[in-house]
Amino acid sequence: MSRLYHYVGPLQILKDVQNQPMGTILRSTQDIRAWMQAHQIHPDIDNCITVTFTVTPSHQFLIADRHSEHVACAAGGPVLAAGEATFELTSQIQLIDISNQSTGFCPEPDCWLEVQVALEKARIPHPGRFTRSFMFRLCTHCGQRNLIKEQWFECAVCSQDLPLHWNFTPTETSSA
Numbered sequence: 001m002s003r004l005y006h007y008v009g010p011l012q013i014l015k016d017v018q019n020q021p022m023g024t025i026l027r028s029t030q031d032i033r034a035w036m037q038a039h040q041i042h043p044d045i046d047n048c049i050t051v052t053f054t055v056t057p058s059h060q061f062l063i064a065d066r067h068s069e070h071v072a073c074a075a076g077g078p079v080l081a082a083g084e085a086t087f088e089l090t091s092q093i094q095l096i097d098i099s100n101q102s103t104g105f106c107p108e109p110d111c112w113l114e115v116q117v118a119l120e121k122a123r124i125p126h127p128g129r130f131t132r133s134f135m136f137r138l139c140t141h142c143g144q145r146n147l148i149k150e151q152w153f154e155c156a157v158c159s160q161d162l163p164l165h166w167n168f169t170p171t172e173t174s175s176a
């Protein structure tokens with residue numbers, strides 16, 4: 001069953017991005033070139049671009065500049081998935097690297113299934129999995145959002161044990 005991820009990051013970021021444009025929907029790989037042109041984005045030295053992406057509840061694949069917050073790309077959310085994607089701009093645009101790295105939504109690695117649906121909807125060939133995947137846990141002791149490294153479930157800030165199960169709750173926005 002799909003899980004909808006709500007924004008779990010700092011409230012201040014949510015406020016800061018409120019007037020930023022949402023991400024661009026990819027309906028084909030060619031939309032990437034149009035997006036680059038429109039946003040004056042140039043490939044890196046390896047002829048690649050890395051972008052921020054989010055997947056809407058209706059499986060639209062949205063991209064934004066890699067320095068954008070995921071929550072801005074997602075127009076506040078919620079999302080089915082979020083992360084970073086790298087495309088190689090050969091004659092055919094190739095998706096060569098994709099991850100669930102998003103500290104704004106902290107999605108579980110199994111959100112790949114939703115990413116896959118969104119990519120296939122846009123007819124974008126994909127590697128069949130996240131090429132890099134991460135687990136995120138909230139420290140219930142100090143509130144730090146942790147990225148788990150090598151199955152080490154310990155808070156990077158206060159060293160308390162982290163829960164084995166995903167444990168985020170949406171950022172409280174009632175005061176926004």
Ligand SMILES: [Zn+2]
Nearest residue numbers: 139142155158
């Ligand atoms: Zn902690």
